Amino acid sequence: MKPADSVPCDRHPDFLKRFVPAPFRAIVRAGALAISLETNDSGCLSALAAAGRESPSEPYERFHWTMIRDEDAPGGIVGSIDLADEHLTFVNMGPACLVGLDAKRRELLAFIGADVDEHLLAESILPLFLRLTRAAIAPRSFTGDEHRHAFQAALIHE
Amino acid sequence: MHDSRSLNGIGLQLHDELRIAGARCVLRTNSQRVISALASWRRETRDARDGEDCAAGDFEMNVLEDPALPSAARYEPRFRGLHHLVFADFGGTDTFVFDVASRRATAVVSSATAGNELAWNSVLLPLAVGVLGAALGSIPVHSACLDLDDMGVMLPGASGAGKSTMCAALARCGVAVVSDGWTYVTNTADGLRAHGISPRVKLLPDAVRHFPQLQLLAPAKTSNGEIAFDVDATSTFGARLRRQSVPRWLLFLQRTERSECEFAPFSAEAARDFFENSAERLPEQLSGAAARRSDIFAALSRRPSWLLRYGCEPRKAAEAVLRFCEATR
Numbered sequence: 001m002k003p004a005d006s007v008p009c010d011r012h013p014d015f016l017k018r019f020v021p022a023p024f025r026a027i028v029r030a031g032a033l034a035i036s037l038e039t040n041d042s043g044c045l046s047a048l049a050a051a052g053r054e055s056p057s058e059p060y061e062r063f064h065w066t067m068i069r070d071e072d073a074p075g076g077i078v079g080s081i082d083l084a085d086e087h088l089t090f091v092n093m094g095p096a097c098l099v100g101l102d103a104k105r106r107e108l109l110a111f112i113g114a115d116v117d118e119h120l121l122a123e124s125i126l127p128l129f130l131r132l133t134r135a136a137i138a139p140r141s142f143t144g145d146e147h148r149h150a151f152q153a154a155l156i157h158e
Numbered sequence: 159m160h161d162s163r164s165l166n167g168i169g170l171q172l173h174d175e176l177r178i179a180g181a182r183c184v185l186r187t188n189s190q191r192v193i194s195a196l197a198s199w200r201r202e203t204r205d206a207r208d209g210e211d212c213a214a215g216d217f218e219m220n221v222l223e224d225p226a227l228p229s230a231a232r233y234e235p236r237f238r239g240l241h242h243l244v245f246a247d248f249g250g251t252d253t254f255v256f257d258v259a260s261r262r263a264t265a266v267v268s269s270a271t272a273g274n275e276l277a278w279n280s281v282l283l284p285l286a287v288g289v290l291g292a293a294l295g296s297i298p299v300h301s302a303c304l305d306l307d308d309m310g311v312m313l314p315g316a317s318g319a320g321k322s323t324m325c326a327a328l329a330r331c332g333v334a335v336v337s338d339g340w341t342y343v344t345n346t347a348d349g350l351r352a353h354g355i356s357p358r359v360k361l362l363p364d365a366v367r368h369f370p371q372l373q374l375l376a377p378a379k380t381s382n383g384e385i386a387f388d389v390d391a392t393s394t395f396g397a398r399l400r401r402q403s404v405p406r407w408l409l410f411l412q413r414t415e416r417s418e419c420e421f422a423p424f425s426a427e428a429a430r431d432f433f434e435n436s437a438e439r440l441p442e443q444l445s446g447a448a449a450r451r452s453d454i455f456a457a458l459s460r461r462p463s464w465l466l467r468y469g470c471e472p473r474k475a476a477e478a479v480l481r482f483c484e485a486t487r
């Protein structure tokens with residue numbers, strides 16, 4: 001029998017879209033936050049830059065955001081399901097907006113659907129992310145009502 | 159529309175300890191339905207049935223039953239992941255979040271899902287171990303596994319290589335089934351073990367030519383979107399179920415046009431390349447898990463391996479496999 005040296009396989013599948021390139025990078029100051037953003041969408045970058053405010057004299061907290069525009073996630077945002085445990089917060093607003101925040105690692109990781117326009121992004125999604133981030137850094141400053149308000153704001157623009 | 163759910167230890171008063179695919183799972187939930195649906199994985203039950211063995215690793219699973227959530231129309235998950243986090247959404251209802259680095263799964267499920275033992279066994283637990291497996295040391299391998307007198311016959315192969323067909327054909331010959339599409343491999347003080355979670359076998363519609371048992375069934379859309387028969391190997395083919403086995407033979411499957419069944423030696427390097435190349439890429443945040451996975455792939459690849467090319471009737475191929483295993487014990 002002749003020895004075989006290989007067999008076909010599905011090479012390094014990326015089932016989860018973990019390795020979508022995110023070439024756009026910036027550090028944006030938003031109040032007491034310094035957010036280092038990585039994204040594959042320049043629109044996300046400019047929307048966050050517009051939402052940020054320069055306040056160089058304030059002390060700041062660092063947080064990392066990764067935002068991926070997901071071309072395979074159709075539709076707008078829908079009623080949300082959110083979960084929070086010890087240091088993790090997750091918000092599921094349908095296929096077009098999935099976001100997880102790890103307070104311990106100071107990371108926010110999000111997938112935004114292709115149909116979510118820049119207005120919705122700027123007016124609702126980014127303010128929600130900023131509120132979640134501020135809550136992770138200073139939990140006591142972020143009440144349940146504010147949390148609820150953030151999500152409602154996101155839904156108003158559906 | 160929006161409801162915030164906190165799982166900070168509040169409301170998850172029910173606890174259990176499970177043993178799934180060689181890993182120890184600490185389950186916390188507010189739901190007696192979840193406890194009941196997962197009772198067959200309780201540690202004492204498992205150890206009594208399968209023999210005590212070393213656990214590969216631990217993980218936590220926190221499950222909140224929310225009666226307000228609608229039932230999932232289909233258990234067809236949509237996954238996304240970044241860094242150490244993985245999200246799984248079942249059409250805006252059941253939702254799972256995995257922190258792979260912390261080896262923790264957090265979920266909110268409808269009452270219908272909470273008590274659905276079939277959904278847990280065929281979709282949700284394989285999902286959890288599949289996502290967390292590299293961190294746990296219970297490594298998902300794209301392979302079927304059967305058990306011949308406490309010796310495991312693993313059937314790795316790419317999609318379409320015929321793993322399920324061969325698995326069903328061997329099951330009809332009386333061989334015990336450990337797993338079909340995914341097998342979870344551990345390497346502890348007890349040595350290598352191949353574990354299964356679900357005895358379900360997925361067969362494409364044309365498999366009805368080879369398996370008359372399927373004639374009364376209808377193929378349907380499965381959790382990965384393909385149309386297939388999704389059947390329980392124990393009830394459909396009369397197979398015995400084993401939850402684990404010791405890998406003894408690795409038979410890498412390859413379809414051929416020729417009506418034959420041929421075994422060729424397959425090197426450890428080639429076997430390892432297959433496992434490494436077909437494994438999901440892991441991000442740098444999980445480099446420790448990736449290294450542990452590579453160690454297990456290397457250990458598994460040292461088991462005797464062959465390439466099995468077959469294009470003949472599945473029944474004839476299964477008989478050839480049994481003769482081959484008998485001759486090479």
